[in-house]
Amino acid sequence: MKPTKPALDVRALKMDFGGLRALDNIDLQIYHGEIVALIGPNGAGKTTFFNCITGMYEPTGGDMIINPVEREPVRINRLKPNVVTEHGLARTFQNIRLFHKMTVLENVMVARHCRTKAGIAGAIFRDPKTRKEEKEMVDFSYGLLDKVGLGQFVNELASELPYGAQRRLEIARAMATEPFLLLLDEPAAGMNPKETNELDRLIMRLRNEENISILLIEHDMKLVMSISDRIYVLDYGKMIAQGTPSEISEDPKVIKAYLGETFDA
Numbered sequence: 235m236k237p238t239k240p241a242l243d244v245r246a247l248k249m250d251f252g253g254l255r256a257l258d259n260i261d262l263q264i265y266h267g268e269i270v271a272l273i274g275p276n277g278a279g280k281t282t283f284f285n286c287i288t289g290m291y292e293p294t295g296g297d298m299i300i301n302p303v304e305r306e307p308v309r310i311n312r313l314k315p316n317v318v319t320e321h322g323l324a325r326t327f328q329n330i331r332l333f334h335k336m337t338v339l340e341n342v343m344v345a346r347h348c349r350t351k352a353g354i355a356g357a358i359f360r361d362p363k364t365r366k367e368e369k370e371m372v373d374f375s376y377g378l379l380d381k382v383g384l385g386q387f388v389n390e391l392a393s394e395l396p397y398g399a400q401r402r403l404e405i406a407r408a409m410a411t412e413p414f415l416l417l418l419d420e421p422a423a424g425m426n427p428k429e430t431n432e433l434d435r436l437i438m439r440l441r442n443e444e445n446i447s448i449l450l451i452e453h454d455m456k457l458v459m460s461i462s463d464r465i466y467v468l469d470y471g472k473m474i475a476q477g478t479p480s481e482i483s484e485d486p487k488v489i490k491a492y493l494g495e496t497f498d499a
Contacts, residue, residue: 240299242299243263244287247286247293249279249294258472260468262466264415270464271449271450271465273451273455273458279468281328289315289316300415322411322412322415325408335391337392338389338390338392339372342379342406342410346375381440384399397425398429401424401425405440415447415448415449417449437461459479464477474487
């Protein structure tokens with residue numbers, strides 16, 4: 235039986251910076267297995283929304299509830315980012331934030347640590363349980379890199395990867411935390427058409443094979459319209475529309491605020 239509660243349920247979310255209201259009573263729900271896009275002009279509040287639900291900002295008001303599969307609901311207001319990650323939310327960033335002096339494999343293994351149990355004593359004495367866990371971490375990380383098409387680059391420095399491959403490495407690193415909800419902040423930024431098409435297929439495959447939900451911020455409207463089940467539209471911190479891709483592409487408010495300048499149906 236499919237879960238009936240949203241994977242993420244945000245109600246009346248507000249975020250103020252001094253006298254500026256960056257998010258104004260935002261409601262947003264993502265259901266298990268959905269790909270949902272959050273779009274809008276620059277400065278609309280999209281990344282601020284991501285920062286609120288991942289614990290980087292403490293909202294001024296509202297509720298943020300997650301419903302992990304087969305676990306109890308959790309209110310994530312005021313939780314630290316590492317705790318939010320442990321509960322099953324993972325994100326990438328608009329500006330790539332890899333460990334450039336580490337190898338591709340090491341970048342994924344670092345993220346994997348939030349799912350390991352070995353403490354300081356285990357790391358020092360390297361008992362059999364710790365060694366077994368380390369091998370499992372390496373095998374898991376190799377598998378993820380194969381899944382995102384980076385298996386041949388495991389021993390390369392992250393800084394030496396092509397740009398599109400660095401984007402995919404960020405996604406692999408987020409997936410290493412085993413999220414039930416993956417947040418992608420402009421994953422296609424700076425990509426050429428070939429790289430964007432590969433990203434399109436990767437996002438769909440991750441949703442289908444890993445049984446996760448995905449929320450993405452993206453300006454590439456062809457990508458958004460091709461993979462999204464539903465779309466939310468922000469403008470000046472207010473939610474002005476939500477619906478299917480076809481509904482959004484025909485909404486006069488959305489066309490006036492955003493799509494009229496950028497979208498070619």
